[in-house]
Amino acid sequence: MEETRVALIGIMVGNRDSVSKMNSILEEYGTYIVGRMGIPYHKRNISVISIVMDAPQDEISALSGKLGMLPNVSTKTIYAKMPSTAE
Template sequence: MDERFYVLTLLVEDIESAYLQVNKVLHEYADYIRLRVGYPVKEEGIGIIFLVVRADNDTIGAFAGKLGQINHVCVRSMALRR
């Protein structure tokens, strides 16, 4: 399949409960991640993570799906054109 760049945005609404699960999935897909930027908003107890990922459509679907199954995590993905 054809690889392309994607941007994934994660909103972690409860950092304490979701942190370990999110990091586990991110480590599973570390070979695809080209950029990771995390922004903790401690006063609100949330975290925002931006990812730039290079993968095929099936891999992105599986990756976003696993992240989206974690309680208190909202995921949005967008494919970037070449």
């Protein structure tokens, strides 16, 4: 079985234009997503989203890269210190 890692992808969405495309991309990686939390910050007109994944390194990187290429979307990925092997 392929080694997986646990990662958190932080996403800042500057306006709603990219939301439908972002959700479509997240759906592609749904089997790897452990949890998702979104917080609209109306005062600043942004949304802050966190995605927790347990996936192979290349899948995490691919998702983060695709999201980061969307207009008005910024991402940052952090990894757990120790790799986690899928059961």
